[in-house]
Amino acid sequence: MRPFRSLSARLTFQFALLFAAAMLGVSAALSSFIAGAASREVEGQLQSSGAVYDRLWQQRAHELQNAAQLLARDFGFRAAVASGDQATMQSALGNAAARLKVRTAFIVTADGRVSSVDASTSGREAAALWDPLDEGRLTGVSVLAGRPRQLVAAPIMAPTLIGWVVFAADLDAREMRGLERLSAIPLHAAVIAYDKGRWSEASGSMSALDSQSASRAQSHVGTAFEMKVGGERSIALAKPLPTFADGQRAILLLAYPKAQAMADARKLQLALGLMTLLGLLLVAFATWKAAGRITQPLARLDEAAGRLASGEHVQVRVRGEDELARLASSFNEMVGKIAEREQRITQLAFNDTLTGLPNRTMFQQQLDHLFRASQGNGSLFALHCLDLDQFKVINDTLGHPAGDALLVEAARRVSQAARGQFVARLGGDEFVVLQTVGEDRNAIDRLGREILETMAKPLNVDGNEFVPSTSIGIAIAPQDGEDGGTLLRNADLALYRAKEAGRGTYAFFEESLNERAQERRQVEADLRLALERGELELFYQPLFDLEQNEICSFEALLRWRHPTRGLVSPVEFVPIAEDTGLIVPIGAWVIREACARAARWPANIRVAVNVSAVQFHRGALHETILRALADSGLSADRLEVEITESIFLDGGDTTLRLLHALRALGVRIALDDFGTGYSSLSYLQSFPFDKLKIDRSFIQNLLTRDGASAIVHAITELANALGIETTAEGVEETAQLMELRAHGCSSVQGFLFAEPMSGSDVDRLFREDPDAAVQNVA
Amino acid sequence: MVRGIPVFAAGFVLAAPLAAAPLAVRVVDGAGRPVRDAVVTLHPSGAAARPARAGGHFVVAQRNLQFQPFLTIVPVGADVSFPNLDPTKHHVYSFSPAKKFELKLFAKDQSRTVHFDKAGIVALGCNIHDQMSAFIVVTDSQWTARTNGQGMAVFADAPNAPARLTVWHPYLRAPGGELQQALGAAQRSASFQVRLRPPPPAMAMQDY
Numbered sequence: 002m003r004p005f006r007s008l009s010a011r012l013t014f015q016f017a018l019l020f021a022a023a024m025l026g027v028s029a030a031l032s033s034f035i036a037g038a039a040s041r042e043v044e045g046q047l048q049s050s051g052a053v054y055d056r057l058w059q060q061r062a063h064e065l066q067n068a069a070q071l072l073a074r075d076f077g078f079r080a081a082v083a084s085g086d087q088a089t090m091q092s093a094l095g096n097a098a099a100r101l102k103v104r105t106a107f108i109v110t111a112d113g114r115v116s117s118v119d120a121s122t123s124g125r126e127a128a129a130l131w132d133p134l135d136e137g138r139l140t141g142v143s144v145l146a147g148r149p150r151q152l153v154a155a156p157i158m159a160p161t162l163i164g165w166v167v168f169a170a171d172l173d174a175r176e177m178r179g180l181e182r183l184s185a186i187p188l189h190a191a192v193i194a195y196d197k198g199r200w201s202e203a204s205g206s207m208s209a210l211d212s213q214s215a216s217r218a219q220s221h222v223g224t225a226f227e228m229k230v231g232g233e234r235s236i237a238l239a240k241p242l243p244t245f246a247d248g249q250r251a252i253l254l255l256a257y258p259k260a261q262a263m264a265d266a267r268k269l270q271l272a273l274g275l276m277t278l279l280g281l282l283l284v285a286f287a288t289w290k291a292a293g294r295i296t297q298p299l300a301r302l303d304e305a306a307g308r309l310a311s312g313e314h315v316q317v318r319v320r321g322e323d324e325l326a327r328l329a330s331s332f333n334e335m336v337g338k339i340a341e342r343e344q345r346i347t348q349l350a351f352n353d354t355l356t357g358l359p360n361r362t363m364f365q366q367q368l369d370h371l372f373r374a375s376q377g378n379g380s381l382f383a384l385h386c387l388d389l390d391q392f393k394v395i396n397d398t399l400g401h402p403a404g405d406a407l408l409v410e411a412a413r414r415v416s417q418a419a420r421g422q423f424v425a426r427l428g429g430d431e432f433v434v435l436q437t438v439g440e441d442r443n444a445i446d447r448l449g450r451e452i453l454e455t456m457a458k459p460l461n462v463d464g465n466e467f468v469p470s471t472s473i474g475i476a477i478a479p480q481d482g483e484d485g486g487t488l489l490r491n492a493d494l495a496l497y498r499a500k501e502a503g504r505g506t507y508a509f510f511e512e513s514l515n516e517r518a519q520e521r522r523q524v525e526a527d528l529r530l531a532l533e534r535g536e537l538e539l540f541y542q543p544l545f546d547l548e549q550n551e552i553c554s555f556e557a558l559l560r561w562r563h564p565t566r567g568l569v570s571p572v573e574f575v576p577i578a579e580d581t582g583l584i585v586p587i588g589a590w591v592i593r594e595a596c597a598r599a600a601r602w603p604a605n606i607r608v609a610v611n612v613s614a615v616q617f618h619r620g621a622l623h624e625t626i627l628r629a630l631a632d633s634g635l636s637a638d639r640l641e642v643e644i645t646e647s648i649f650l651d652g653g654d655t656t657l658r659l660l661h662a663l664r665a666l667g668v669r670i671a672l673d674d675f676g677t678g679y680s681s682l683s684y685l686q687s688f689p690f691d692k693l694k695i696d697r698s699f700i701q702n703l704l705t706r707d708g709a710s711a712i713v714h715a716i717t718e719l720a721n722a723l724g725i726e727t728t729a730e731g732v733e734e735t736a737q738l739m740e741l742r743a744h745g746c747s748s749v750q751g752f753l754f755a756e757p758m759s760g761s762d763v764d765r766l767f768r769e770d771p772d773a774a775v776q777n778v779a
Numbered sequence: 780m781v782r783g784i785p786v787f788a789a790g791f792v793l794a795a796p797l798a799a800a801p802l803a804v805r806v807v808d809g810a811g812r813p814v815r816d817a818v819v820t821l822h823p824s825g826a827a828a829r830p831a832r833a834g835g836h837f838v839v840a841q842r843n844l845q846f847q848p849f850l851t852i853v854p855v856g857a858d859v860s861f862p863n864l865d866p867t868k869h870h871v872y873s874f875s876p877a878k879k880f881e882l883k884l885f886a887k888d889q890s891r892t893v894h895f896d897k898a899g900i901v902a903l904g905c906n907i908h909d910q911m912s913a914f915i916v917v918t919d920s921q922w923t924a925r926t927n928g929q930g931m932a933v934f935a936d937a938p939n940a941p942a943r944l945t946v947w948h949p950y951l952r953a954p955g956g957e958l959q960q961a962l963g964a965a966q967r968s969a970s971f972q973v974r975l976r977p978p979p980p981a982m983a984m985q986d987y
Contacts, residue, residue: 076906083874112954135952137976158979159874160904160912161949161956 008299012292013285020284028277032270039266040236043186044225047238047255050184054240054253057180061170062140062153065101069155069166072097079159082108090116094166103168105145108157109134110164127167130154133246134165141245142194144201145169149194152245188257189230192242193218195250218254227259234259298325302332314340353426355405356412364425364433368485371435372478383445383477385434386492387415387452390470390504392430394650395462403462410460411469418455419448433492438477449473449507457505472499473507481510494518525577527563532587536562539594540757544609544728544750547742554607554641556750557595558757559587579615588616589625596633596640598760602767609641609671614648618655623662630666637667643694645673649684660688671728676716685723693720695746697731703740710740717744802922802937802962805970806930806946813930814973816850817948821922821962827940829921831855836892838862839903839913841869841884846903846913850949855898855919862890870906877901877917900947900956912979914949940964946971950978 005011072078072093081089090108094116098106107117107127115127126145130152133141139154150169157164170176172192180190193202217228218239228237235256242251298320305315314336319329351363359367371382389411396404408430415432416424423435436448456471474496482488491510494517499508531537539557546553561569578584592610599608616622630637642663648656660670671692672684676699684690695716702709713729720727729741732751741749758766806817822828831854840847842864853859863869863884871882877899882891895901898919905911916923924932941964947957952974962969 074909080874084879111956135976158904158909159902160909161902161914162976163874 009292009296013289016288017285021281024277024280028273031273035266035269039263043236043257043262046186050255051240053183054180065153065168068097068101069153069168073155073157073166082157083159083163103170105169107167108164111162141243142251143245144194144196147201149192188255191254193252230256236262356409356426358412359425361427367423381438383436383438383475384488384492386474386496387432388472388496389430399463406462414455418452470505472504474499476510525581528574528583531561541763542757543755544748545754546748554609556609579613584613584615592625593629596629596635600633600635607639607641609643611643617648641669641671643671643673690725692726694728694730700729700731703737714744717746799936799938802934803968804932806926807972809974815926815928817926817946818916819924819932820918820920820945821942822920823938823940823942827938830919831921840864844908846911850914852916852923855917858892858894860890860892872906873901873903875901944969950975952976
């Protein structure tokens, strides 16, 4: 079947087809029944006409027989026949025939002679009747002079049988008309007879009858059949009539033109056909309507689904409570949920879940949008990059929930300060504000200050009161960046600068920052290659023990001999190494190199190595030191690890465990740059350092500033009390040395005694005279 | 019932010539059943022919609206009287060529006599009572006999000569009611197969 594009068309077609089949079936059955009933009725009428004819036939036969018998018993007639009185015989016979309106009558004598009143009947034909007459046949149809006739005979007894009186009544049109008039239906009647190999007919009403249809009629004796009569299709009934002689056949043929017979049935069939057609139209119409009722909601759903697919949030009307209504409700519900989910996805995609602020993605879009909007109209906008100064400390010391609380509060405060501007959180403690400026550049400063002030209000997190501080880097578009990426990078550089400048402040991007950044990137790139190229080397600065008056230790100092820049200061590259993590392999190399060098020195000489916080936290320091000691064969107590307080800022317990583990090896631990930074005395309590190195700033001011001497004294006193050695760094003058001796400092280090020297110089020093150096100094 | 025929037949036998031998004639119907009361007549050719003894008196009475007897064989020249023994009138007639007559016997015990001078079959009827029927066979041959219950008629002294054999029966279906066959000189037996039509309905056949 051809596929339908519409459900309703298919339903209509299929149902209409089904109904049509059923109706046509019923209609055909009815029609056939009607035709059958009509046929049966006609047949019945034909049969009853046949019966009427039978009765007529009998009556006629009876009448003729009575007359024949009457004549045959007349004594005079018998006497005439017996005596062969032809004249008397003929006149008596003619008289009776005239009375009966029979044209043909004759006498057949017992010895076979024939005496006829009608010249048309040949003696031979009449003589042929002798046998049936002799057999006792007295009535029947026989063909005489080529036409079937009803023969009736009566024996003439005188007193024995001397012959028969025979009357032959015509079965002609007149007779048949009589029969036709008696019938209830307008039928044609005819008698046909078969004799001597041919059919003959008595009446003219079926003159078209041929021998073929006659024999056909003969084969359908007793039942109705169809045949053509006078060129007209007719329903016919053939009724056998008794014949006079054996070997003859006679049939009464009754025919009823079919068109006439079936006229009423045809009318009924036509009406039935029209009603069927009307019914079909009604069914098709009703099915179409019903299908429409079913498919209309489906079509609406179909259309709604199409619109939903194209992103529209549509609702379909729900009518009723059937399955389609439930489907529509479900559809509406689904649309609602899809909308909800889309909103949620959008939120997830563009918003930070913790603070509810727009996220980096949305910020990028906003930034791009601003760039496009400001193009050509000369308007400015500023990008503020914010960074919470203590976020890391709070997150580490008070835990993530506290850190999160700080972030949420910070977000609230930034949003408050930057009302009307776009605020986003890029991740961690990084926030940005996009400020549309117009002409007034001072507005940028004002917003920066306002943010700093708002953020600097005291805050209570988990019962810990503190004052958050923020650094802000500001880049202004379009001058500081033609695109979002550049602008953001430059704002970041400005933020670094703000942090460098001392935190809690804001800084604008300048082109120099960019140059510095580029240089830094170059250094970083070179530094990656420095180690493998062997550009790094160690210098050693001796430390003098003030009690023994001899060199007691060397501090290993890292130098980078850059192929084009020459010697690069550790101040320049160590922070970069720390930032990039290169400090880990470099630091490990330093430890190995220092240990290997020190192992060649006299056994009372130690080597001190600076270890960065980065190394401490992710450098596998314990393993590195173990390996270095094992490889070099240096005794652990000749290795001194110098750390700064910064290692305590991250790590906590982990740091302490590592320090204890190193101490357990026998490695000495020195606290470097003591007195600057936090200088928390709690560190001294929590870990038993072997040495404090007093920062060079105190030594430089030792003689010029009043408080410095007291501080140095306090430190040495404290250290002595705790049993910790002290080393003064940066000693350059003899007066300083004297002062430090007075304070009871354990050892000193500085240009006054020796500048840092190469490893080979140290070797040479010990090779020439191990004691010389000591004595020299002393 | 009058039974004159066996007596009459015995008379023929006594008059048989010397050059003779018995001839048996058998008459059967279409189904092979014997036909009784068929009249068989032998007409030898030429000098062998011998007429029946002429004359004699016979009676065919009318009693109980019937002729009695039904079949009577008489020689040429015989007289037959027809006494009316019924209280009703009878109108006895014959249209037979052998003897045509009409007897109006209108009173009881009235009797008329008819002289039969010509050989042939005489069918008797009553114009008043159609059912009354009787036959008189007037024969001119000495050898005339009726068949018995076995359908047999035997001529003890049939001459040894070619002959014509005729069989007649009241209901025999043949023109004239009789059949003939030629008989060879030495032929001592003959048979006829005849077709009989049923007797008229009111006829009391058991009476003859």
